[in-house]
Amino acid sequence: KQWYQRRVRGLLNQRKSAFTNLQPCRVLCMTWNVNGQLPTEDLSTVLAVDDRSSDVICVGFQELDLSPDTLIRGDSSREILWLEKVKEGLPEDTPYTLLKHVRLVGIMLVVYVRKSLVSMISEVHVGNVSTGIMGMLGNKGGVSVKFNIDMTTIAIINSHLAAHPEMVDRRNQDYRDIYTRMRFSNDEGDSLKGSDIIIWMGDLNYRLLSEDVSGEELRAMAERWEIPLMLKSVLCRYLDLMIVLHCSRF
Numbered sequence: 150k151q152w153y154q155r156r157v158r159g160l161l162n163q164r165k166s167a168f169t170n171l172q173p174c175r176v177l178c179m180t181w182n183v184n185g186q187l188p189t190e191d192l193s194t195v196l197a198v199d200d201r202s203s204d205v206i207c208v209g210f211q212e213l214d215l216s217p218d219t220l221i222r223g224d225s226s227r228e229i230l231w232l233e234k235v236k237e238g239l240p241e242d243t244p245y246t247l248l249k250h251v252r253l254v255g256i257m258l259v260v261y262v263r264k265s266l267v268s269m270i271s272e273v274h275v276g277n278v279s280t281g282i283m284g285m286l287g288n289k290g291g292v293s294v295k296f297n298i299d300m301t302t303i304a305i306i307n308s309h310l311a312a313h314p315e316m317v318d319r320r321n322q323d324y325r326d327i328y329t330r331m332r333f334s335n336d337e338g339d340s341l342k343g344s345d346i347i348i349w350m351g352d353l354n355y356r357l358l359s360e361d362v363s364g365e366e367l368r369a370m371a372e373r374w375e376i377p378l379m380l381k382s383v384l385c386r387y388l389d390l391m392i393v394l395h396c397s398r399f
Contacts, residue, residue, distance in 0.1 A: 177203035185215035192238025202243035209307030251275035254287035274333035291327035308351035
């Protein structure tokens with residue numbers, strides 16, 4: 150059966166130009182650990198990075214609300230405040246529609262799409278996984294919005310992994326738990342594995358050590374847009390996230 154599936158897939162790939170129409174889709178992702186602060190910053194400067202408007206805008210927050218009540222009950226009045234702040238920061242020259250938002254305690258993901266794309270989008274679902282205290286509380290974990298644009302399935306993940314430099318193994322385990330346990334609102338059997346594209350962002354809490362790069366070197370690399378090249382070697386050495394990060398493609 151596996152041989153047959155590979156054979157069929159190979160034949161389809163050879164003729165895909167006859168039945169596929171590839172269109173570019175520009176996705177902007179922003180992640181921000183707000184440390185329990187109220188929204189005061191103007192987001193317009195980061196949600197419009199150049200003259201070309203994005204087709205999909207994804208904003209991920211961590212530590213949206215640090216109150217014990219939110220940790221226990223899950224409710225937060227700050228959710229609405231930050232949703233309004235994102236809406237205010239959207240590019241004014243392009244109409245957008247809120248596709249979906251999902252929150253797990255202080256981890257929130259907001260996804261907007263260009264209005265002209267709405268008719269092409271289907272199967273919009275959300276999911277969340279807690280990996281915090283005792284592996285159950287939502288102070289750490291991940292949330293996801295999964296949707297189809299035409300025939301392409303995209304999953305956006307916002308996560309907050311375990312903190313502190315010595316907790317690398319715990320962070321790697323958080324990743325594995327989120328990836329394997331994520332289920333979506335439409336079907337308990339619907340997982341991340343069925344996605345064509347996975348975009349993973351958040352406060353991953355991995356640290357650059359002094360032997361990797363100094364602060365001065367890092368700032369200079371950022372100005373030259375060389376950080377991805379440096380991160381490739383560092384991430385591939387420290388992280389166990391190859392399924393998502395695909396370091397060789399940086």
